Amino acid sequence: xxxTAMILSNAExxxxxxxMRMTAPPEFASASPGQFVMVRVNSAIDPLLRRPFGIFDIxxxxxxxxxxAAQPYLEMLYRVVGKGTAMLAALHxxxxxxxxxxLGTGFNLGSSGEEKLIVGGGVGLAPLYLLAKxxxxxxxxxxxxxxxxxxxxxxxxEFERLGVECYTATEDGSLxxxxxxTEALVNRLDALHxxxxxxxxxxxxxxxxxxxxxxxxxxxxxxxxxxxxxCGVGACLGCVAPGRDHSTETPDFRCVCTExxxxxxxxxxxxx
Amino acid sequence: MTPDMRVxxxxxxxxxxxxxASGTFGYGEEFSEYCDLEKIGAFVTKxxxxxxxxxxPTPRIVxxxxxxxxxxxxxxxxxxxxxxxxxxFLRTVKTPAIANYFGNTVDEYAELTARLNEIPEVxxxxxxxxxxxxxxxxxxxxxxxxxxxxxxxxxxxATTKPLMVKLSPNVTDVVIMAKACEQAGxxxxxxxxxxxxxxxxxxxxxxxxxxxxxxxxxxxxxxxALRMVWQVAKAVSIPVVGIGGIMNATDALEFILAGATAVxxxxxxxxxxxxxxxxxxxMEAWLRAHGINDVKSLIGALET
Numbered sequence: 028x029x030x031t032a033m034i035l036s037n038a039e040x041x042x043x044x045x046x047m048r049m050t051a052p053p054e055f056a057s058a059s060p061g062q063f064v065m066v067r068v069n070s071a072i073d074p075l076l077r078r079p080f081g082i083f084d085i086x087x088x089x090x091x092x093x094x095x096a097a098q099p100y101l102e103m104l105y106r107v108v109g110k111g112t113a114m115l116a117a118l119h120x121x122x123x124x125x126x127x128x129x130l131g132t133g134f135n136l137g138s139s140g141e142e143k144l145i146v147g148g149g150v151g152l153a154p155l156y157l158l159a160k161x162x163x164x165x166x167x168x169x170x171x172x173x174x175x176x177x178x179x180x181x182x183x184x185e186f187e188r189l190g191v192e193c194y195t196a197t198e199d200g201s202l203x204x205x206x207x208x209t210e211a212l213v214n215r216l217d218a219l220h221x222x223x224x225x226x227x228x229x230x231x232x233x234x235x236x237x238x239x240x241x242x243x244x245x246x247x248x249x250x251x252x253x254x255x256x257x258c259g260v261g262a263c264l265g266c267v268a269p270g271r272d273h274s275t276e277t278p279d280f281r282c283v284c285t286e287x288x289x290x291x292x293x294x295x296x297x298x299x
Numbered sequence: 300m301t302p303d304m305r306v307x308x309x310x311x312x313x314x315x316x317x318x319x320a321s322g323t324f325g326y327g328e329e330f331s332e333y334c335d336l337e338k339i340g341a342f343v344t345k346x347x348x349x350x351x352x353x354x355x356p357t358p359r360i361v362x363x364x365x366x367x368x369x370x371x372x373x374x375x376x377x378x379x380x381x382x383x384x385x386x387x388f389l390r391t392v393k394t395p396a397i398a399n400y401f402g403n404t405v406d407e408y409a410e411l412t413a414r415l416n417e418i419p420e421v422x423x424x425x426x427x428x429x430x431x432x433x434x435x436x437x438x439x440x441x442x443x444x445x446x447x448x449x450x451x452x453x454x455x456x457a458t459t460k461p462l463m464v465k466l467s468p469n470v471t472d473v474v475i476m477a478k479a480c481e482q483a484g485x486x487x488x489x490x491x492x493x494x495x496x497x498x499x500x501x502x503x504x505x506x507x508x509x510x511x512x513x514x515x516x517x518x519x520x521x522x523x524a525l526r527m528v529w530q531v532a533k534a535v536s537i538p539v540v541g542i543g544g545i546m547n548a549t550d551a552l553e554f555i556l557a558g559a560t561a562v563x564x565x566x567x568x569x570x571x572x573x574x575x576x577x578x579x580x581x582m583e584a585w586l587r588a589h590g591i592n593d594v595k596s597l598i599g600a601l602e603t
Contacts, residue, residue, distance in 0.1 A: 028332070029333060029571075029572070029573065067570065067571075072365045072517070072518045072519075072546070073364045073365055074362060075362055075364075075365060075366060075367060075517055075518070075566075075570060076362050076367060076569060076570060077569075077570060125571075127572070254357070255357065255358050255359065255360045255361065256360065257360050257362075257367060257369070257566075257569040257570075258323075258568070258569040258572070260325075260329050260330065260333075260572055261325060261329045262322075262323060262324060262325040262329050262330070262345075262568070262569070263322075263323070263360065263369065263371070263569055264354065264359070264371045264374050265357075265358075265359045265360030265369060265371065266357075266359075266360075267354070267357060267359070267374070268357075273353075275353055278351060278352065278353025278354070278374070280353060280354065280374060
């Protein structure tokens with residue numbers, strides 16, 4: 028659906044990373060973790076296209092006016108990477124945004140009880156918080172958060188408050204284990220005996236590594252992809268990702284915006 | 300008083316002059332939640348080929364100021380899947396659906412035309428001779444007047460449906476192409492397709508698009524499109540459909556003044572999936588506000 032959202036808050040949570048809360052229509056209460064929104068940062072023609080953002084959280088707030096009914100809100104966690112996101116960071120409380128969503132196919136929450144491992148790289152944590160919030164209702168959840176340096180590790184406290192056991196890894200060793208988050212994941216998997224499944228979102232290289240780890244251990248794994256997209260509704264075909272058996276002769280491109288952004292990692296084609 | 304927004308486009312009766320452009324509106328169904336298809340004049344489906352096509356590697360899209368580049372590479376489901384999976388939806392909509400298609404050879408164009416001619420749900424055909432993003436077909440036929448004429452003649456012989464030809468702006472003189480298509484039997488012309496462009500990532504020293512070049516669209520191209528529509532509309536006696544950077548009713552009406560009988564909304568649907576419907580409604584409001592009772596009176600009414 029398309030709606031006008033009013034910004035409730037917009038704050039920098041770590042250098043270059045922002046968290047924005049905005050009003051959402053009642054239908055948002057049923058948005059599933061892993062779905063996303065397309066946001067038009069202003070009504071001018073530069074930037075022209077909407078920007079896709081994972082849904083970080085959904086909740087309800089009570090407006091300040093006495094007697095006002097509780098209203099749903101949605102939150103996005105985003106990194107300032109260019110002109111569009113810089114404009115977004117400059118917006119303030121009560122500013123309005125044109126939003127399309129919730130869009131796409133989200134995470135499959137799997138069976139309750141079994142352990143869930145969440146892997147996030149940098150701003151890839153964005154769609155994983157709402158996921159963790161759902162998963163902790165029925166399963167033990169562990170988070171593996173990675174980044175280049177400690178300021179890339181976001182919102183860990185929020186995950187801890189959910190009761191998620193958090194492991195961090197940074198490439199420069201400034202927080203948690205020194206190295207890649209996938210190494211921390213492998214160490215943990217080696218120590219685990221119970222069956223678990225993996226949920227991951229982050230840079231493509233990280234997802235590729237996680238997909239290979241999951242495949243070699245036959246662990247179910249879902250990944251949330253990013254893609255350059257113009258529309259978010261399956262029309263522009265800009266954001267496609269190759270399916271497992273894709274080849275030029277037998278094309279199998281999956282639309283990240285509608286068939287994804289979440290895929291079973293085994294459905295996609297990865298580098299060995 | 301409600302202005303008469305109807306136009307007759309080479310035998311296709313449109314409730315208003317606003318259509319959607321091929322490749323920006325899927326097969327119609329994708330947009331039905333956001334755009335009331337029965338409030339627009341017609342919609343053009345994603346370019347079809349005889350066999351399914353994979354399209355180009357990614358990145359396929361990049362934004363530039365006031366526009367975007369795309370190099371999708373004509374990814375599509377192919378004619379058989381179109382008939383099986385997409386046509387049933389067309390049957391449910393009381394709005395003309397126009398099928399856009401392309402071939403690698405003149406024979407392929409003719410064969411596809413014959414196949415599409417048999418589908419009652421397809422109101423008219425739009426031949427794509429102007430895709431800039433594929434090596435074979437498409438643009439080859441769109442830049443040489445003799446090649447264009449041979450494609451159009453072959454398609455003409457294979458269909459009784461209204462035949463529209465989508466022209467490329469990537470030529471020295473678009474009027475020569477337009478006349479060649481008119482003489483070969485086209486019922487109307489749509490223009491412009493995207494302009495070939497490119498974007499470079501300075502830090503990586505690489506092109507942004509995997510295909511290196513792509514088709515440039517969006518509001519930035521409107522002045523070029525207006526000029527070409529104006530030139531072509533003066534030179535031919537068949538109707539012209541204006542395409543290129545139309546974002547609102549003002550843009551659409553400018554194309555009509557320049558000589559277009561109808562317009563196609565393209566990139567705007569990506570940004571605002573209800574754009575075509577909104578533009579149609581705003582056009583009607585503009586006519587009402589200006590006391591104009593028939594949109595047809597504005598076609599080619601530019602004063603120079």
